[in-house]
Amino acid sequence: MSFTIAIIGRPNVGKSTLFNRLVGQKLALVDDMPGVTRDRREGEAKLHDLSFTIIDTAGLDEGPKGSLTARMQEQTETAIALADALFFVIDARIGLTPADRAFADFARRADKPVLLLANKSEGKHGELGAMESYALGLGDPIQISAEHGEGMGELYDAVSKLVPPTEDEEHEETDEERAARPIRVAIVGRPNAGKSTLINHLLGEERLLTSPEAGTTRDSIAVEIEYKGRGFRIFDTAGLRRRSRIEEKLEKLSVADALRAVRFAEVVVLMMDAQNRFEEQDLRIADLIEREGRALVIAVNKWDLMEAQPGQIAGLRRDADHWLPQVAGAPIVAVSGLMGEGIDRLMQAIVQSYAVWNRRVPTAALNRWFEGAIANNPPPAVSGRRLKLNYITQTKARPPSFVLFCSRADAIPQSYLRYLVNSMRETFELPGTPVRITLREKANPFAHKRKRPN
Structure with missing residues (x-):
């Protein structure tokens, strides 16, 4: 049963x-x-x-x-x-x-x-x-x-963690090579960015169909690989175009399948074409990944076609932080799926992003940071009344999520929340992963007491 x-x-x-x-x-x-x-x-x-x-x-x-x-x-x-x-x-x-x-x-x-x-x-x-x-x-x-x-x-x-594994799964779990659970990774991007080519290189075989024609991949295909002793379950997805350009029903289904792969992934690799990077659709996809709360790694593919110039990699870092401030510090790696260049750096970035995504901040360190952040930049007064920030606590990881107890939660400006998030990223080394802060008003212990009549 x-x-x-x-x-x-x-x-x-x-x-x-x-x-x-x-x-x-x-x-x-x-x-x-x-x-x-x-x-x-x-x-x-x-x-x-x-x-x-x-x-x-x-x-x-x-x-x-x-x-x-x-x-x-x-x-x-x-x-x-x-x-x-x-x-x-x-x-x-x-x-x-x-x-x-x-x-x-x-x-x-x-x-x-x-x-x-x-x-x-x-x-x-x-x-x-x-x-x-x-x-x-x-x-x-x-x-x-x-x-x-x-x-x-x-x-x-x-x-x-509840559903008992099948006999095959039990055998895999006892295998020494699969001591760690595979990291679920989705490879996403615009059509013809080279997603399938990259996965084929990782597998060492032509497992996935590739073609210069955009839209070759339709279903989200999952493949299991092991890279330097670590297991990965990688999903190849259909290219994501702007919604206004999607007309055929089959493509709509393919896009829905790709979005489903993002939701089930732990790390999402956003693959861009080196010659046409940070286009509007790339930014939309990155924003989707952030909203879904997944760790992000940016792979700039077809780097072998670029003319070598000094400072190119540093330029990629500046471009990424400029165009994607909501995931500041997200790893960005120049790769060539066809030639196999940069694959080691990409896989290392995936493992590091996965670790950051799972990170829990010690409560004592979180409190010390919180006191310092408020002292250095107190919350602004709104309508002549000072906003009071009481304390902050981490509720979960995957991604790191926090609850901030305060007065008048609806009055705290988004700019001040961005300041707290950026400060937290820098202090606790949380680059690239979404950071969630939920505001909650602290209960007034005297609210139930009625005012005395004059």
């Missing part, structure tokens, strides 16, 4: 939307009205290379014995009993409710592994709600958007 996961939570948090996404079909009805799902529904879920059984359940709700609501909850309890693990879903846009807290206790009593999923986490309000969910005591929340497919890479990482 396959590994089984039940999706539970109060009504209308997006359980059926997540179910449909995992099974790849619209099997469960979805509507804004709570209580659409009544019976439990099973399906075969596919999350990248993981396969398991998923159960969609009715929203946990209380009702008198014998009522429809009570019978729906009995179906949910049966699903929990059948499951090997649970997805406990909350609505991050609304934040925690008393029902979430009550049903979190219910989930804990099931005595099964529970993954806390903060659904609808896209946007500023979703970030704040996800941070609130730490209070449930179910571990770090996994921020997802079941509707838009965001956060599926993080969900994959968590589920892969």
Whole structure:
């Protein structure tokens, strides 16, 4: 029997939307009205290379014995009993409710592994709600958007620790050459940038079709390689053109497949043509990678066609920092996929970027930096009132994410947040990786007290 996961939570948090996404079909009805799902529904879920059984359940709700609501909850309890693990879903846009807290206790009593999923986490309000969910005591929340497919890479990482491997996978895990889990790397870029040629050189064979004609690659092809004792799972993707130029349905599907590869990757290599680098589409792709929270490495391909001039590599570094300030310091490597030049530097950059992406900053060092950063450049006064920044803490890595507790979160300028991010990058050596800072207002301990009458 396959590994089984039940999706539970109060009504209308997006359980059926997540179910449909995992099974790849619209099997469960979805509507804004709570209580659409009544019976439990099973399906075969596919999350990248993981396969398991998923159960969609009715929203946990209380009702008198014998009522429809009570019978729906009995179906949910049966699903929990059948499951090997649970997805406990909350609505991050609304934040925690008393029902979430009550049903979190219910989930804990099931005595099964529970993954806390903060659904609808896209946007500023979703970030704040996800941070609130730490209070449930179910571990770090996994921020997802079941509707838009965001956060599926993080969900994959968590589920892969629960789903037991197949016999073949067990053999691979005990192999000494695969002691470390392969780093998932997506190679992306505009059409005809040389992505497939580079991967063929890494493999040492013509595994992927290449052609001077743009658009040769259509599907996202995954290949396993080992480079100097380290495992990599590399995805070759279709070239990404501007949306206005995509007309054929097949190309639209290919682009969607490439974007899916980015979401499941840990490191993304943005490949540019040396003779036409940092064009508008290159910048759009880099911005997409940053929004998805992936580590970025820039590879400038076909460098063998460039005329040798002094200071060229330094010029690449200046261009990258100028055009991509949101990922300042991202590694940039000149390569030739055809000739094999710069491959060692590229693979080393991937490993280093992966390490930075996973980095956690010690709390003591973070506090010392925070005090110094505020002392050197205090936050500006807004409308004549001083903004107070209380403290900062790191909530997770992959990418490094922090919560800043403050007064009047909506009044802090974006320019001051950029100052903090840039200072943090420099102090803790976080080049190229996205850095997330979420603002959260500290609760006023006197807010519940009424003013005394005069």
